Amino acid sequence: MNIMACFRTSSLMLLLLAMAGPLAAKPAVNPDGLTLASVNAAVALAGSNELLHDKHANRVVPVASLTKLMTALVVMESGAPLNEWLEVYPRHIPAEANAYSRIRKTSELRRGDMLRIALMSSENLAAYTLARHHPGGYDAFVAEMNRTAARLGMNRSRFVDPTGLSAGNQSTAADLVRLANAIMAHPKIGEYSTTRYFTARFRQPRYSLPYGNTNVLVHRQSWGVALTKTGYLEEAGRCLLMISEMQGKPVITVLLDSFGTRSPIGDAGRVKRWLQTGDSGRVAGAAYRYEQKKNAHHAARGGTATATR
Template sequence: MSLRTLVQVSALWLCYVPALLAGSGPNLASVNAAVAVVGDDELVFGKHEDRSVPIASITKLMTALVVLDSGEVLDEWLTFEERHQPAAANAYTRIRVGSRMKRADVLRIALMSSENFAAYTLARSQPGGFDTFVDSMNAKAKQLGMTGTRFVDPTGLSAGNRSTAADLVRLVNAAMKHPEIQEYSTTGYYRGHFRNPRYSLSFGNTNALVHRESWGVELSKTGYLTEAGRCLVMVSAMNGKQVITVLLDSLGTRSPMGDAGRIKRWLDTGASGKVARAARRYEQEKNADYAAAGNSATAVH
């Protein structure tokens, strides 16, 4: 480790003296987690951070990154075409097949409202089509050093989309370089306008914390599948820093937000906090399932 790197790491950890003096990490309902400062892949805290697990709609952050890195025109009108293959899970949508919307707006509703048809359409509309887009997602993961990550679709509806909490820190750091991802993923409410035919739909953000100014949320993505549990990836203000929080596989809809609060208090005061007994049981059961499946490897093959 170079002297410069050593100084940077030391400065990072000194930011969290209260938490370090406490001698233990926060108690979390999420089975897998990672905490880091924006711009640094080094973790302040990790919990099964190298375990590769389904990530549900957290996938859409990579979808957005591939779209924006491709340089495709955001003002181009895209057509919502009927799926060329069945979705892996429930893909209910209010968007009409054949209607059109600008790529920027399609990307916005995919991120802030987790619209699955929008994410599918972004991939289908890229040069080379759907399969090439998924290949690009995996190539980008490899480029970012996400060794525990594999994508099979752009929406997250497939449990085959897997990553680790530590890998997702790398993804968030890359996504934070795009102001569009920050803006679109933290939009509270949005009225989307379509053509062919002309109609509009209202969309709301799936993360309630984006509506609370005290959190200073600068990037957000939620996810849920039965196999993945409740998931949340977020950049928010904690202890005077921009902090990446990755929370994977929680029992209830409010558990990730509760965990975010426990992490925030831990960084401020060193207090570990408490989680509900039901969440503890869920964690024990899931850890047993992961162990039985041999799912402790750091890489996906």
């Protein structure tokens, strides 16, 4: 049975969701026809944790600023008022990676706007500030991130800070599908994450800062992006989580450890083409060699070592 026929026909789609994983049978190393530059990936219909595509989807890896999606969920589930003004405190612990920010210490911004710029523009100090103002403080916030992960069945996930600047924030592509589905209950997170441009207006002192979205696909109406977060750390590579419209359905795409700044966007296009035609095309040789190198690294540590091309 061809996976694309299932995707186009609703009755057969129900059959696909009742079974675990893709059904298409294409030869050799890439049986479902989807070739990606990302080392680890998962694709699912929004609302389902069953994967249409699984590429090392249970491999535990650093997830960089995709961490901020869990931060957003904890903020929203706390019920803290989004219009409350929050003071920006100096860091009480050093950041583990470059934490440059244009935000001035001791100035104030509303919680909702802090969350918006943390998501759309990956503002690390904003994410940190949200945690500092959580009931119980910063440590209680991080503990709640891990409790939330456990409640959602994200059993291979662990969070150590709210920003993603630490490589200790680790998850899997499959676990992040679960997170994306949980976030769907909070439309504000999707709204904030897909804001194209935003001017944050601070007080005490009064000043303004412009922000732009880190995902270029939010500017393309044909993609219908409903949720997005990008991320990068040297240890994590380029990462992207997105819910977007493909073949008239909302699809969750999770791409972890992509090669090159444009690779996640290219992979998103490959997923879309795969769902339309059953074949995504090929990736560049440099990306394939990067994947081989990373898979060898994971194999040496006891992980999966299979590369696809």
